[in-house]
Amino acid sequence: MSSELLPDLERIRADFPFLEVEIAGQPVAYLDNGASTQKPRAVIARMAEVAAHEYANVHRGIHLLSQRASELYEAARVRAAAFFGAARPEDVVFTRGTTEALNIVAGAWGEAHVQAGDTILLTELEHHANLVPWLELARRKGARVEYVPILPNGAGLDPEAARRLLAARPRVFAFAHVSNTLGVTNPVAEWCALAREIGVTTVVDGAQSAGHLPVDVTALGCDFFACSAHKFAGPSGIGLLIGRAEALAATPPWLYGGDMVERVTYTGATYRDAPGRFEAGTPAIIEAAGLHAALDYLDTLDLPRIAAHADALAEQAAAGLRVIPGVRVFGPEGRRAGLVTFHVEDVHAHDIAFACDERGVAVRAGHHCAQPLMRKLGAPSSCRMSFYLYNTGDEVIRGLAAVQAALAFFRRA
Amino acid sequence: MNEELYQEVLLQHSRRPKNLSPLPGATHRAEGVNALCGDEITIELTREGDTLRAVHFQGSGCAICTASASILTCETTGLRAPEARALAEDFRRLAVSGEAAPAVADRPRLAALGTVHRYPQRVKCATLAWETLLAALDHPV
Missing domain, CATH: 3.40.640.10 (Type I PLP-dependent aspartate aminotransferase-like (Major domain))
Incomplete structure (x- = not known):
């Protein structure tokens, strides 16, 4: 899987000044690219x-x-x-x-x-x-x-x-x-x-x-x-x-x-x-x-490689989420267009997204502007991690850790 | 995890909410939606004369939203309608600005919810049930 990640990732990340931003004392892990993406210096x-x-x-x-x-x-x-x-x-x-x-x-x-x-x-x-x-x-x-x-x-x-x-x-x-x-x-x-x-x-x-x-x-x-x-x-x-x-x-x-x-x-x-x-x-x-x-x-990059990069990160996130008890991952098996949406049966998406934010990880929580779909899937509110060319495997790990920490907090008796 | 926002009293209400069930014989009812996230809450109440004899809620939201609804049902049961209305207005001010009127300052559970004003993205979660209560007071079944 990691072979599908962009090899020149550090150089690409250096093109995006936004990635220097710190949230909660940590470098931002921006995993909300489905909502909007950051801009390179050239733009x-x-x-x-x-x-x-x-x-x-x-x-x-x-x-x-x-x-x-x-x-x-x-x-x-x-x-x-x-x-x-x-x-x-x-x-x-x-x-x-x-x-x-x-x-x-x-x-x-x-x-x-x-x-x-x-x-x-x-x-x-x-x-x-x-x-x-x-x-x-x-x-x-x-x-x-x-x-x-x-x-x-x-x-x-x-x-x-x-x-x-x-x-x-x-x-x-x-x-x-x-x-x-x-x-x-x-x-x-x-x-x-x-x-x-x-x-x-x-x-x-x-x-x-x-x-x-x-x-x-x-x-x-x-x-x-x-x-x-x-x-x-x-x-x-x-x-x-x-x-x-x-x-x-x-x-x-x-x-x-x-x-x-x-x-x-x-x-x-x-x-x-x-x-x-x-x-x-x-x-x-x-x-x-x-x-x-x-x-x-x-x-200057290569779109099929950008797509493969985002897909590999999404699959890494999906694999990490699937093994957490009570987590339901939506969407196709295999290639998932660089994003993963999930629902936790006993902890609300807002609380998970807030916990992520406290660790500098930006994820989307809510209905993703698709209310009828989420109602049909039985999850009026869910979390989404969505990836683009500048995201890293470490950021996925930080996102997964934040989700785990949120569940541990809200599930303690 | 943020223990200023998620105080123990709120976690207790979110894990084991009070009055989370339909209210048979309700005289007033309203549904509220948080357009930002799609959370929906229904408030039902029974009024005898001017007094709220019972206040129940249904729906699911985040921990803050659920705790706020649960606490609302506890704090408003037995109040007269104008008192409940005034308390809802006071709570809205607390959640938005942190300004604590005497009625909310005297209620520790509401004061705990009031820390939400430091987290603007969560204010709606705390106020949804109270906005819905105000609507319910105007909506006989």
Whole structure:
């Protein structure tokens, strides 16, 4: 297992100033990467440089600074298109993040294309961001929502049920690439190929896969793909909606204002094509440069090796947790997408996470923004350790020791 | 482990909570949710005239949440409704700011819970049951 860890880990860790932070008198062990990731110096420095010397608004004015800002903003789009395998840079829309991207699809595309009686197919493991916008759309339209069911213990989604529900031709099939709660990786390419054959629009929530494992949206064959820069060593406040050109062209604007229009009169307006059509107002310019720098940084490493590293740490954590009495580990056997979620029958997740925090170990406790899933698994609240490229086996050991200490404390008579 | 937050009296209430069961014949009921973690608590009570004859809770939360709910049922049983309301308000202030009104200062179990104000991420755990009590007082079954 340890052979799968990144050999140049010390050098990688030196790139992340956050790891110098001390919590409770100890170096932080940041095991909450499923929620958000830390940023390397290259990202921080690039954003500071843009703010200091290269900043102006984009797509406005003749002056040189505006031209330069537009160039760096569009260069980030070109970079993201190449990194994620988009057919053209124009197919990449900057958003505030995955949540906004999914709201554009459900709110604008869905508003135009989903009708009363249509079925919206989701899965039982969706994050609230890929669930609530669809529930609202269904309510507005009188559409039905169906779910691909989860297998016992959250081991994965039921593949037979997925094929059967998809074959029934829902209007749209929206699902996570990787579950933020269970570490399940869904067969995106297979489902998108089936969907394409029968005219079902596909929407992939890539918040947990982008920048963690290789993603090529063209190879995956989805209509829409959404992700957030802060989940892959980039800044918060910016994300991507990547769409097939036809899918974006079939999506009406959703936010109106400057920059997204062609021609405006006192009686109406005409709108630009994608991506400008979806980027009303001043965008996150400094963050776009940060996103660009994050993708450059990840390219100096190797995504399959990053994925193997996080998987090895998650498996080390899962193995350590499974032998503790009363601990239930959710998710698939084997590869678990760099995270492990667990429930302790007699000690609440909050108390465990608090005990971890006292030892400088940051873990997530709660419902992981997947309340229906956790209720179905019988654990309304659970703990999660989630790993990224800078985490170490020692940090896993510290996390396990903190869990053991918490259980010993709360279980003493 | 943090023994300032997890005082012995709180651990006893979290391990063996009082009045953790449905309340047959309850006259008032409310459900409370901690949106941060998904914990849910139901408070039921029986009012005779202005007096709370019985106060029960259901649901599961962390040690602080459970202890707070258990202590709430002990401290409010027998109070008149306006007194229970005032105590809930006083406890909320204690948990948020550490400011101890006489009514909470006189109750050692509440004072023990009051250390939570030093741990902002845990304040909600302590106040959930009390917020739910305030809602229950306004919600006849």
